[in-house]
Amino acid sequence: MNVVLDNAGDIALAFIYTLSLFVVAGVLSLIFGALLAAARVGPVAVLRKAAAVYVMLIRNTPLLIVIIFFRFAGPKIGLTFGFVDIRVADIRLNNLYAACAVGLIVYTSSFVCEALRSGINAVPLGQAEAARAIGLPFGGVMSQVIMPQAMRHALPPLASVQIALLKNTTVCGALGVFEAFARMRGLTNDFASARTEIFLAFALIFVVLVEVLSFVAYRLERRWRIA
Amino acid sequence: MSAAPEEDISAGRGEPLVVLEGVNKWFGDLHVLQDINVTVNRGEVVVVIGPSGSGKSTLCRAINRLETIDRGAITLDGKPLPQEGKELANLRAEVGMVFQSFNLFAHKTIRENVTLGPIKVRKMSKAKADAKAAELLDRVGIGHQADKYPAQLSGGQQQRVAIARALAMEPKVMLFDEPTSALDPEMIKEVLDVMVDLAEQGMTMIVVTHEMGFARTAADRVLFMADGAVVEENTPEEFFTNPQSERAKDFLGKILKH
Ligand SMILES: Nc1ncnc2c1ncn2[C@@H]1O[C@H](COP(=O)(O)OP(=O)(O)O)[C@@H](O)[C@H]1O
């Protein structure tokens, strides 16, 4: 256990990267996914098609490939994310970090979209009709009436998507972000004799984080339960 | 049920407000609306009656463009219904609609149900919208339940809230599509009372209902629909005591039995 404790600072730092990736990609994928879902059920045929193609393409592509695209192919077409360079104490968010975050957002949004779409389908048609009848335009119908209810219906699958995202951040470790997985690999290389405890410690922290997420989702589900 | 309306909603009584001219609609092969010509004047209460599937709901929904029509024209206050977008949304705000299944926003409180339109569509301040909602909810007898959620109210209460929600937009005309058909018998009266009140205050109303009591007390005219067409149009008294068409006689015979 000493190895873990001796390196607690580095491990904490690694998990700050992990969590920041999770929060950034989590929030933005919820927003972008909601826009995609709105496009998929909206009145504009071109947007409906475009969103459907997006989901089909991205959902069927392995995450690693999506992130590699932004990390390596992106710069070739001008997507360098060079403008991203944020330092907060020991934390440095650079272009690699941005490429990985964008990959996570792009990938996760397609799952958020589909979870929300199932939620939208669970909202009775009369809700949208009543919203239209008081004069709300499409955007108002979606944001005021449909999405808040769809979110509630979609909460369990959305929680699964976000939990998957938390674990998916480890893929970024393979591509240069010093998050938890990269740090763990570093430690197991440096302290080969303590491999098991290092593995266990990292696994345990992930389990705890996922449990916290599940708990939050559970509480939201209870609080938002449509009376 | 108190509080007189702050403005005279019956101003200009008697002028045409909702005019349908040669309205036709098909659902595939089904000719749901067949050459409908109807004029509803300001301040008038028109009851639409007819067997299930005769096109009554479709007629209501066409008037606030929840359904498109294939031929003919519908005008509201002299203006044709716009096709899409902002203008259409504005028009819908002028036409209040009350549904058979209430359709209150399930995730919003009673107060929020009533204030959503005024705040988001009419851009009213929250304070003003709340005050207006309080007044309207008092008027329909739900004032003390404003913080509850729709599912915590009975069907009759929910329908009265739905009426208040529509009134909050200060519509020119109110459409009611079988507002009491989903209610238990003991709750029907409380909703009809609110509607009769509204009629007495001069609101222009188009009401799909089989409640003959309401038609007799509040309606100026009855339209009888069958198979997508308006078959008969008369005063309530004449229609119920002396129906002209075979379809109407047959229909009244059936609903009078129970
Ligand atoms: N969206 C729709 N698609 C196809 N047919 C419909 C649709 N809505 C209604 N109809 C049909 O149109 C006819 C008239 O329906 P409706 O206006 O609801 O009648 P009513 O309200 O008088 O019972 C019915 O035969 C119904 O099945």
Ligand SMILES: [Mg+2]
């Ligand atoms: Mg109907």
